[in-house]
Amino acid sequence: MQGNEEQPNLKRKQVRDVVVDIPLYEMVLGYRMFLTSLDQCPIVRFGMEGFDVRCRTKMPNSVQSKTERYLNMEHRGHVSMNKCFNDLFGIRAIMDTEVTHAEIRDHILGTHDVRCTDSSKMDPRSGELIYIATHVYIGKRNTDFPWELQIWFSKDAAMNYASHERTKQGYTAWDVENGDIP
Amino acid sequence: MTYHRIVMADGWSVGKRIALHHSSDDGDFPNDDVELIRGCFMRGHPMIAVHTCRTDSASWDSVVRMDPFFKDVMVIDTAEKFVEILRRNEVPGSDVVAQYILNLTECDMRRLSLLLHICDEEYILDCGYSLFEDGVDIVDGSSKFKKLENALETGYLTREEDGRIRPKAGRQSAKARIITSSDGLNRRSIIQKVVEACKEMTASELEKMIRSENPESMVSQMGH
Secondary structure (H helix, E strand, O other): OOOOOOOOOOOOOEOOHHHHOHHHHHHHHHHHHHHOOOOOHHHHOOOEOOEEEEEEEOOHHHHHHHHHHHHHOOOOOOOEHHHHOOOOEEEEEEEOOOOOHHHHHHHHHHHOOOEEEEOOEEOOOOOOEEEOOEEEEEOOOOOOOOEEEEEEEHHHHHHHHHHHHHHHHHHHOHHHHOOOOO | OEEEEEEEEEEHHHOEEEEEEEEEOOOOOOOHHHHHHHHOOOOOOOOEEEEEEEEOOOOHHHHHHHOHHHOOOEEEOOHHHHHHHHHOOOOOOHHHHHHHHHHHOOOEHHHHHHHHHHHHHHHHHHHOOOOOOOOOOOEOOEOOOHHHHHHHHHOOEEEOOOOEEEEOOOOOHHHHHHHOOOOHHHHHHHHHHHHHHHOOOOHHHHHHHHOOOOOOOHHHHOOO
């Protein structure tokens, strides 16, 4: 979040711009670095029995990996920066509940001025759901990097972790690949 | 429940992601370690990330059980040791820059050495520091890259029968290692500019340009 007048409009700036505009990418990395100074405990303390909350700042290698992914997509990085760099700070809430994701989204959209999406994913081959979650993006101004709140249900956690692990393999697997570097 | 604060980073030199792990019953963590790590890096950003979570015990294993993201992470005992490993990320070796160059253009050893030399010269011209941890030393057309030589010996880079040097298949990390080094974006930008400017030039043409003794930027001379 934390926008100011000097910050560029992240809706107008595109992901491909960070490849040629070093100060722009520096700003992304600098903001990410600023986030590491935040005390995350007040957020994690919201957790209770049946409602787990955790936080993280995004790994720099993961920022790079996501940027590359956007540049290699069909749109070749012609996408607003705030769509790509929307999870530099992330909160995950995993809860035991009887309500549905649709009800949660209706409630959030009815009470808060945020973007809230069904971020569930299907396996393109089998058509089966492999990730079930609601994602909320906090921070509406175009000069702000959004923060991401992921809402999971406990019953889906194992499946969601497996899905995350597959997605993130590209940048966490380097340690295994490069273990033999002199 | 126990609170955990985990400071994460890429430990390129130890071949693993590294973590500095603290646990606390009340969720109060002294910020000394994070400040020590941040304060140690005057040029560029220390490339750390911070995670906070809760599990049913104070052990690292409970964190790994909670989230497989932390599997295979090397836990480091002290902030001082953590900083020591991070410091090794600050300047890439010639092997890493070579791998990145080879992803952009085909080279035999001679052409690769010359491109490394030009990249180094351009970077020194830009900021006064060598691009590499194992700086380039060209004497009578021969070059010395200790890390590059090691990389060829260990198979990190391979030499084909026709003399071309190839990075090991599937490796994506060179670019990330450069970008996450100190002044990393500038390092990457200069390497890219050199390769772009020199991509059609043979080794002999590169050598001739290096020996022209013009103190100006070689890339600028070519109109880039």
